[in-house]
Amino acid sequence: MDEINEPTLFEKGQSQDHRGSVEFFNSLDLSEFKRFYIVSNPTKRTVRAWHGHKIESKLIKVIKGEFLVAAVKVNNFENPNNESEVETFLINEESGSIYIPPGYANGAINLVSNSKVIYFSSLKLEDSVNDDYRFNPKFWDIWSEYSPEIYE
Numbered sequence: 001m002d003e004i005n006e007p008t009l010f011e012k013g014q015s016q017d018h019r020g021s022v023e024f025f026n027s028l029d030l031s032e033f034k035r036f037y038i039v040s041n042p043t044k045r046t047v048r049a050w051h052g053h054k055i056e057s058k059l060i061k062v063i064k065g066e067f068l069v070a071a072v073k074v075n076n077f078e079n080p081n082n083e084s085e086v087e088t089f090l091i092n093e094e095s096g097s098i099y100i101p102p103g104y105a106n107g108a109i110n111l112v113s114n115s116k117v118i119y120f121s122s123l124k125l126e127d128s129v130n131d132d133y134r135f136n137p138k139f140w141d142i143w144s145e146y147s148p149e150i151y152e
Helices: 125-131
Strands: 008-010 013-017 020-024 035-041 046-053 058-064 066-073 086-092 097-100 104-110 115-121
Touching (some): 058 066, 058 104, 104 115
Antiparallel strands (some): 035 115, 058 115, 066 104
8 A cells, every 4th residue: 555645545346145245455465554443432522633653554453333533644743833724534443444545644533432443553563653643632622512421
């Protein structure tokens, strides 16, 4: 996915028969990803933002519930512009997967209780800690219209 330089939604494919269904993402090359983690938000409208990476990329897929996922290109990681355009994706377990390339900060708010999302990361944890930039959740405040209950 090195050639993708902006947040991108990959649509899923699905096949169904009498046994059930298979959801697939055959157009995704997962070879760059080294690890994954699952985030569970029991409380509705929990904001987890903003996490930026110069090198690391992410792939995001909702397992349960519904999330508004946001990404913003960071022009300067030491002194970012809080007026930069924020891209948003409203996704649920029926949606595709979102790729967030390096150079972006991302965040999410779950819009229903007991939501889960899986994040695939292109760096191992020991490498990621040196590429971790945290910004105040309200720095790019796209969340207020959802009346967040928790900001992290």
